[in-house]
Amino acid sequence: MIEAIILMLVLGAFLGLGLGIADEVFYVKPDERFEKVLNMLPGYNCGACGYPGCQGMAEGLLNGEVTTVSQCKPSNADQRKDISTYLNENPGPDGKALVIKP
């Protein structure tokens, strides 16, 4: 019984350490624009844009599937303008800025 507990502890610690190191080695820098765009969207998760939620819409904007912010129905004119100017002015990790209409 006590051996089983020790075994699980050792195994868990060993695998956890291994995965922790692997996480450092294979770290992928997340796109910082994603968080910003997500915060600028209304955040209703209404799904009117065709994506399941605002998260999907933000991803769609960043990978070029969506080219006009007005696809987000509940957003007002200010929000649309803010998001489009932000994305047009801030280039992504590949150094290219997106062309997004409000």
Add this chain to the structure above:
Amino acid sequence: MELFSLFISAIFINNIILNKFLGMCPFMGVSRKTSSALGMGGAVTFVIFFSSLITWGLFEYVLEPLSLQYMDLITFILIIASFVQLVEMIIKKYSPSLYKALGIYLPLITTNCAVLFVALENIKQGFTFVESVVYSLAVPIGFTLVLIIFSAIRERLDIADVPKPLKGNPVAMIVAAIMALAFSGLAGLV
């Protein structure tokens, strides 16, 4: 020679998908495109090969001397889950497109019964180290082979004139059944 017949029989005769009916989830789920089928096959091969070797060593040198054989399932699952996490990190780093194509099916390798099957079968059959190396390599090769064949057929079916009620998944099920019949014809090869 015995190793060779073990290798051939694990790939063709006792094929993990078409004979044992394990790992059906990715078989249906990621077989729409040959490229993603190949990626899935590679990921599963990596996970099965390394996790089976480690679980074999763990059982032989730790669990058995301590007479903790009843701990096999929980420790094996822990090791498999860790390897799937590792594969996920590697694919996310080096091939984001493959990461996207595999989607939810990548973390689901953890629950792919084919992986646990190989780990348990190595123990149950009492394989030596060399035998378990051969077996843990042959089973995922058979998995990948069938996945690629099936995805190639499905790609061809997409442009074929299939009767409307059978379009998509139903005809894929029929193809899977015919493939299983065809593979059963290989019994008695070795």
